[in-house]
Amino acid sequence: MPGLSRREVLFGTAGVMSAFAAGGFAASQAQASDHALTMSHLDHGIVPGTLTKDMMSFSPDGPPPVLRFKQGERTSIGVTNHLDEASVVHWHGLRIANAMDGVPYLTQYPIEAGQSFRYEFTPPDAGTFWYHPHCNTLEQMARGMTGVMIVEEAEDPGFDHDLPLNIRDFRLGGDGQFITLFKARNAARGGTLGTVSTVNWHVDPVFELQAGSLVRLRLAVTDVTRVGAYEIAGADARVIAIDSNPLPMPLPARDVVLSPGQRADIALRVPDREEDDVSLILKKKFDQKVLARFAPRGPSARRDLGELKSLAHNPVPKADLSNAEVMEFVFGWSPEGDAPQVSICGTLGYTFWSINRTAWPGDVPGPLEPLARLKLGKSYVLRLRNESPNDHPIHLHGVSFQLLSSNKRKLPPLVTDTALLLSEETMDVALVADNPGDWAFHCHVIEHQKTGLAGFLRIDD
């Protein structure tokens, strides 16, 4: 359905009820849920020796919890908003019903301060995913609201341990307190980088792992800006899935490029000896940084990577390329540089970016116009054309797509929900429009998204 009218929203509760009655957004029900998230303000120690004030989380006393679901099993999550502002939760990468997708005014009303909302869905795909707000993301994500979400395969692939790694930066000064989160001149370029790199909210943590065991590392880059190349050094480690979808052939865990929103599942064979050092490395242009260490402990379990079962493919339909319609999307500057509309979900106060020359007006009550309309069940090729000198991780909600081709490089035939579109690159991706609804389509560099590089596709049923 199209976005809500301003009138319905201004009508307050009565308007909300009438929108439900008119077949609008799902109501939030006060029922027991399988999982509970409490959106909270908190002070927490990120840098040793000090508490960082004004952090935000999905937990009152620590990092966002890791959520675990089972593939094909219905689950529910009760979200209570204890922030002093509105929010909403998006389940990044899950191909679920549109009403549960968590985009303000497009799929639901923002969850106001003090209010609750119950999400309920059945994840069709297994793998590593993540969750985050889709309202005032500039503040809420920058201050900590990014969590890892795991959907377990029906068949256990045979790991001894499973280790989710929530990789992100925080913009902290020398005193461990937040500094200006974003800068306008960066929003018009590659985005504003954080200053302190963390894994699971720790700086350079050491994870003790059983020697000789097989560990599934679940890397989730939940940062708001950073595109990076990652490596596991000191052990035999293979990338087995990217963005929740298994690779046709496992690859060495070297130069694994991940942009904001992307994930990599890595099978790690922990060394046999305690003195062997394993690390997760972020490679930079001129140097590299250790993000986390893995310490072998105890007698060796003597496992072998060859003992792992390969991951089953997720049930993502394959596009029929001989009958696919081509749709072009141009990512570039915003033509007018208009100020976006005022929104309770926050704005930077200016636009720099656009899709098809239109800057997203902000998270405001509709009616909102889609960038394109797709027919349910039909195959499409999306031609993503980047006119700008910056890279953009392009994310589509609700539907996974397959990488086809690029004018700049050879692409692996990956199935994904987030594709890094390089500067001046034109990339073709294919999908089957199999999930009806209004699906957000945007850059995952949050400053780009919030200064115009956003929109949505409508799949008509």
Ligand SMILES: [Cu+2]
């Ligand atoms: Cu971007």
